[in-house]
Amino acid sequence: MNITINGKQVEAREGQTVLQAALAAGIYIPHLCYHEKVGVAGKCRACVVEIEGMRGLQTSCSVIVKEDMNVTTNSPTVLNAQRLVVDLMLSSGTHDCLACEQNGNCELQDAAYYLGIERPSVQYGEINREFDISSEFIYVERNKCISCGRCVAACNNVVVNEVLDFGHRGHHTEIVFDADKKMGESTCVQCGECVQICPVGAIVEKKNKGRSRYWETQKVRTTCPYCGVGCQLELHVKDDQIVKVTGVEDAEPNKGRLCVKGRFGYDFIYSKDRLTTPLVKEKGQFREASWDEALGLIASKFKAIIEKDGPDAVAGVSCARSINEDSYSMQKLFRSVFKTNNIDHCART
Amino acid sequence: MTNSFSEFRNAKCFLCIGTNMTEAHPVAATFLKNAVRNGATLIVVDPRKQPLVKHAKLHAQIKVGTDVAFLNGLMYVLIKEDLYDKEFVEKNCLDFEALKETVMKYPPERAADICKIKPELIVEIAKTLASVKPAMLCYTLGITEHTCGKNNVMSTANLQMLLGNMGMESAGVNPLRGQNNVQGACDMGALPNVYPGYQKVIDPAAKEKFEKAWGVTGMSDKNGIMMPDMMDGLVSKKIKGFWIFGENLANSEPDISHVEHCLESAEFLVVQDIFPNETTKFADVILPSAAWSEDNGTFTSSERRINRVRSVKNPPGIAKPNWWIFKELAKHMGHNWPSNSGQELWDNEISVLAPAYSGVKYSRIENDGLQWPCPTVEHPGTKFLHKDGKFSHGKGVFKSVEWTPPAEVEDKDFPFVLSTGRRLYQYHTRTQTGRAGMDALYKEETADISVADAERLGIKHGEKVYVESRRGKVHVSARVTEEVPAGMVWMTFHYREGNANWLTNPAFDPETKTAEYKACAVNVYK
Numbered sequence: 042m043n044i045t046i047n048g049k050q051v052e053a054r055e056g057q058t059v060l061q062a063a064l065a066a067g068i069y070i071p072h073l074c075y076h077e078k079v080g081v082a083g084k085c086r087a088c089v090v091e092i093e094g095m096r097g098l099q100t101s102c103s104v105i106v107k108e109d110m111n112v113t114t115n116s117p118t119v120l121n122a123q124r125l126v127v128d129l130m131l132s133s134g135t136h137d138c139l140a141c142e143q144n145g146n147c148e149l150q151d152a153a154y155y156l157g158i159e160r161p162s163v164q165y166g167e168i169n170r171e172f173d174i175s176s177e178f179i180y181v182e183r184n185k186c187i188s189c190g191r192c193v194a195a196c197n198n199v200v201v202n203e204v205l206d207f208g209h210r211g212h213h214t215e216i217v218f219d220a221d222k223k224m225g226e227s228t229c230v231q232c233g234e235c236v237q238i239c240p241v242g243a244i245v246e247k248k249n250k251g252r253s254r255y256w257e258t259q260k261v262r263t264t265c266p267y268c269g270v271g272c273q274l275e276l277h278v279k280d281d282q283i284v285k286v287t288g289v290e291d292a293e294p295n296k297g298r299l300c301v302k303g304r305f306g307y308d309f310i311y312s313k314d315r316l317t318t319p320l321v322k323e324k325g326q327f328r329e330a331s332w333d334e335a336l337g338l339i340a341s342k343f344k345a346i347i348e349k350d351g352p353d354a355v356a357g358v359s360c361a362r363s364i365n366e367d368s369y370s371m372q373k374l375f376r377s378v379f380k381t382n383n384i385d386h387c388a389r390t
Numbered sequence: 391m392t393n394s395f396s397e398f399r400n401a402k403c404f405l406c407i408g409t410n411m412t413e414a415h416p417v418a419a420t421f422l423k424n425a426v427r428n429g430a431t432l433i434v435v436d437p438r439k440q441p442l443v444k445h446a447k448l449h450a451q452i453k454v455g456t457d458v459a460f461l462n463g464l465m466y467v468l469i470k471e472d473l474y475d476k477e478f479v480e481k482n483c484l485d486f487e488a489l490k491e492t493v494m495k496y497p498p499e500r501a502a503d504i505c506k507i508k509p510e511l512i513v514e515i516a517k518t519l520a521s522v523k524p525a526m527l528c529y530t531l532g533i534t535e536h537t538c539g540k541n542n543v544m545s546t547a548n549l550q551m552l553l554g555n556m557g558m559e560s561a562g563v564n565p566l567r568g569q570n571n572v573q574g575a576c577d578m579g580a581l582p583n584v585y586p587g588y589q590k591v592i593d594p595a596a597k598e599k600f601e602k603a604w605g606v607t608g609m610s611d612k613n614g615i616m617m618p619d620m621m622d623g624l625v626s627k628k629i630k631g632f633w634i635f636g637e638n639l640a641n642s643e644p645d646i647s648h649v650e651h652c653l654e655s656a657e658f659l660v661v662q663d664i665f666p667n668e669t670t671k672f673a674d675v676i677l678p679s680a681a682w683s684e685d686n687g688t689f690t691s692s693e694r695r696i697n698r699v700r701s702v703k704n705p706p707g708i709a710k711p712n713w714w715i716f717k718e719l720a721k722h723m724g725h726n727w728p729s730n731s732g733q734e735l736w737d738n739e740i741s742v743l744a745p746a747y748s749g750v751k752y753s754r755i756e757n758d759g760l761q762w763p764c765p766t767v768e769h770p771g772t773k774f775l776h777k778d779g780k781f782s783h784g785k786g787v788f789k790s791v792e793w794t795p796p797a798e799v800e801d802k803d804f805p806f807v808l809s810t811g812r813r814l815y816q817y818h819t820r821t822q823t824g825r826a827g828m829d830a831l832y833k834e835e836t837a838d839i840s841v842a843d844a845e846r847l848g849i850k851h852g853e854k855v856y857v858e859s860r861r862g863k864v865h866v867s868a869r870v871t872e873e874v875p876a877g878m879v880w881m882t883f884h885y886r887e888g889n890a891n892w893l894t895n896p897a898f899d900p901e902t903k904t905a906e907y908k909a910c911a912v913n914v915y916k
């Protein structure tokens with residue numbers, strides 16, 4: 042169907058909300074509590090618009106499109122109302138972006154930028170909530186929380202870990218873990234779904250802290266090296282360092298979700314324990330060797346064994362974690378060069 | 391998996407047997423929990439009250455190693471009470487009569503007696519399964535790591551065929567693979583009996599095809615041997631040259647003392663890996679490999695999806711991609727291989743030689759991967775197998791099987807059953823997770839025991855205990871938990887200290903040669 046937004050005809054799908062139709066058409070409307078993964082919350086009111094024939098301002102995240110609907114997202118009335126909402130959010134926390142991990146990838150910052158809010162007009166008294174650094178990989182800075190509720194919805198309804206909730210009352214409302222425990226002492230399994238869905242810098246991962254800004258990193262899609270689900274990861278890479286991993290939204294099979302290993306288990310490749318050169322054992326001790334020497338030695342030993350005892354006197358096991366192309370090459374070596382089918386792998390553990 | 395993770399969404403019922411999904415495949419479990427939230431029925435069959443149970447409607451807490459008896463019990467009820475999918479069975483399956491004859495020996499009373507559960511539960515589960523469709527059966531190593539592993543697997547297939555839960559969306563038999571690329575290693579022919587794409591080495595036509603493609607003659611026409619036999623061969627000197635690529639056998643295989651004895655006996659041992667570990671110390675030559683993110687290639691996930699893996703950095707020092715190492719070794723023996731990258735290997739060799747992957751080219755898997763079978767470059771890939779009940783070899787054959795107990799059962803001296811598995815925060819022998827900060831979340835091995843046994847033996851939570859089997863003994867902290875039933879000890883092989891594999895029994899399924907990690911007899915004392 043067709044609707045009109047800011048005088049422009051745009052295509053919309055049956056059942057879509059005005060916000061979804063606008064975003065699909067490339068028209069930005071500030072929105073902080075809505076995320077397609079957790080659906081409509083109708084809480085933050087940053088997405089208000091005018092709709093012809095409807096009285097007052099409407100939250101675009103909750104109105105379903107109708108044929109020929111006429112929507113205005115950029116009138117002074119709309120922008121002022123949006124400004125008020127975003128201004129209040131900025132005022133109720135400590136949004137000093139300079140060292141914030143979310144800087145450059147923050148939906149509140151984007152909204153403020155779009156609305157031209159230089160600094161909040163009201164400065165509330167200092168809200169001194171302690172940082173929660175108890176969790177191994179994640180820290181929580183409630184001063185930056187805008188109570189959008191996305192993390193609570195994601196923890197409960199997307200990954201169904203049922204840890205996060207809103208606690209306390211009124212002005213003191215804040216996100217809590219289990220019955221108001223520290224994150225690290227709660228039943229949180231550190232899947233990081235709440236980190237990925239938080240629009241601001243309130244729930245942030247620790248490993249990247251102070252190491253890279255969002256715009257400095259290259260994003261590379263890859264597959265998780267752990268279990269057989271095959272989750273799709275986005276590696277955030279600065280120079281040759283992976284500084285962060287996020288789940289690829291909309292990817293099969295994981296739709297952006299990850300577990301603790303996939304999200305935080307990437308840095309083993311940088312361990313100083315890595316083997317860096319071939320080693321040959323001599324009188325019970327390993328010494329460094331060149332590739333030529335090491336491979337020459339293996340070739341001559343295997344040749345000698347095969348000549349004396351036949352090809353079936355050699356055997357190999359391949360790796361169930363390495364790439365397909367490696368296993369292919371190893372079985373090709375055993376079958377076509379050594380002439381044995383004694384090749385297997387750890388399929389059974 | 392016959393079916394896909396995306397189909398979890400529309401399943402009406404799940405039978406999860408021997409799968410600790412929330413810990414071993416956490417993201418898959420989130421989709422399962424979403425479906426349960428939307429009204430799907432979850433039935434868990436597991437000796438432990440593991441985290442999935444919280445979401446389950448029914449939990450059959452069967453005794454370790456009684457899966458076949460349980461599944462036969464279900465099928466008894468389905469057949470006896472005429473609840474199975476007759477149309478599907480008649481149209482698509484063979485050997486129903488033989489199945490019937492076998493399962494008729496497992497009335498609920500007998501099955502329940504073997505499984506140590508109530509007969510009514512078997513009846514209730516059978517009726518529940520008969521009342522909803524489609525249902526997905528999911529399993530993991532709880533099914534395969536038994537001396538009767540193959541029989542367990544066949545029983546799960548029997549049940550799903552009997553229920554007509556095959557060849558359609560959100561159904562099927564779905565083993566979740568433990569390691570990221572076990573599926574791929576099988577697909578690539580890192581198995582003693584098949585070339586890439588499951589083409590049999592004993593088939594002369596297949597041998598000729600590969601000889602031609604690889605430009606050689608005189609390849610072997612008989613099946614090779616499997617890993618446990620390779621290990622024993624090191625001691626008997628049948629095997630003299632052994633090459634281990636990326637597996638820490640000294641920690642991951644059952645009965646560590648025996649494994650180490652085998653490795654020590656090797657005449658010439660090559661180990662290729664990214665870290666020094668308990669296995670590299672036995673090597674004569676150690677070769678340093680490129681790790682994940684240091685090379686371009688593909689992994690194949692449990693749902694048969696071929697996904698891209700990308701490089702973001704060079705390997706450290708002079709470490710090299712693994713395929714390069716094999717190619718260079720071939721060169722040292724006078725063979726010049728053409729391909730010079732993951733992409734060349736896949737696009738020009740693998741996809742050309744294996745019909746099931748022929749339609750998969752790197753250019754097609756830039757984003758989401760493709761699921762095999764994918765025979766042509768126009769083919770969209772295969773979301774679920776056996777569409778409309780058409781099995782790969784014509785009809786689905788029921789393979790009726792009898793229950794057999796584990797190779798080693800509890801007795802007077804070793805009155806507990808030890809079962810093993812994985813914990814959320816660690817992976818395998820910890821060569822990776824142990825170097826990525828996960829130790830902070832689970833720092834040492836524990837022996838998980840029941841509250842009842844802890845009370846009876848006067849063992850406090852966190853107190854050090856000995857766990858001893860006929861093969862070895864470990865000294866670990868007790869973790870007293872409601873998850874474990876009385877009479878059971880549960881452990882993992884993540885840590886060298888207190889590794890369960892000092893205790894496990896190297897008894898294998900006679901055909902698949904999978905070890906019985908899930909059951910052996912132990913004693914626990916202070």
Ligand code: SF4
Nearest residue numbers: 136138141147241242
């Ligand atoms: S959360 Fe956003 S607005 Fe607040 S400090 Fe961080 S970047 Fe700035």
Ligand code: SF4
Nearest residue numbers: 196202229232233235
């Ligand atoms: S990390 Fe995962 S389990 Fe923990 S609070 Fe966030 S969403 Fe919930």
Ligand code: SF4
Nearest residue numbers: 265267268272300303
């Ligand atoms: S992120 Fe977790 S669930 Fe996904 S593939 Fe990696 S280990 Fe498996």
